[in-house]
Amino acid sequence: MSVLSNKFSRFTVLFALLFLVGCSTPSIASETESDTTKFNASEVILHHVMDDHVWHFFDGHQGTWFLPIIVYSSERGMDVFSSRNFYNEHHQVVEYNGYKLEHNHIYLADSGKAVLDISITKNVTMLLINAILLLLVFLAVAKAYGKSSGKAPKGIQSFFEPIIVFVRDEIVKPNIGHHYEKYLPYLLTLFFFILFGNFLGLLPGAGNMTGNIAVTLTLAIFTFLITNFSGNKAYWGHIFWTPGVPMALRPIIMLVEVIGIFTKPFSLTIRLFVAITAGHIVLLSLICLAFIFKSVYVGAGASLMVLFISLIELLVAGIQAYVFTLFTSLYIGMATADHEHH
């Protein structure tokens, strides 16, 4: 039987080919470096990991998507314009309309003050793409549940149902106990948002969305708000007046517990940010090796290593989504736990 005989093996072979090709093509271009200067690997790596006002796909005239810039300042009010205005024909940064762009921050040209920058940057566009993808996928899954109620699941519903059941039965239910239905929609959204965001960030040419500390900080702030607003009397009692501890130690323990309220979301932020960003930096460093040594053989070897490390990054993407959701449900469970009798 030929290997392309049934749909599944055709799909597998096509996916494997695309994956190999996608993972082994270094897609970095540094248009700001001329051919005579040395290749500055750290600049290229940092530029690809950080946020940007333009989305650079490939070199050439049509290769850059100039995202809109939205700034607000008390002197000039709100201004919306395309970031194309910041670059002249020779791809150098110029001033425009009283604003200047320095190291990806926008300042007022005359006074040098910073402006409130709420532009649609590369990471914001990735967030919107992630949101649209989540809506498309899960509205389809929900519709499939409506249509095939009582029957066996098929199609996209059968792909996501084991994952949803895994999140519910292994992460949410054991850690929150009863009342878990109240928090399940948010935790499922959180899990799939981080999962899809991590996977999207690994695609070539994509932005590093979950590796942006503002995004992970926002998710951690949501956890902080949910935990502390659903905290019951036992939770606050444990923080401020810990039972079972000798009286003299209670103020110290209170200080430690109050700091603990803030370190828990902080650790969530840092964990996700560091895991994803460091993974991207490792991948980019390996690709930059080929440019530093300027050799095809180093490039081939580096591409092979990039392939294997990308597989590890896929695993890390899944694990980080699992760990974030697990810790969030742990904290919610600790906050809503019934009072145990000591």
Next chain:
Amino acid sequence: MGAGIGAGLAAIGAGIGIGRIGGSAMEGMARQPEASGKIQGAMLVIAALIEVAALFALVICLMVALS
């Protein structure tokens, strides 16, 4: 040079931590092969947590080296 030493120490720390958890996981799986699925799942998660600590140190070293 400090950044290089720091990154190396972070790698040593990660190696030791993940090695210990891997060793305990192997021992547990040898004692009770039926539980190897659960042990493997827990091992992967804990390895990811330890690795994040090492990567945190790596990112700090990178920031020191590049600024």
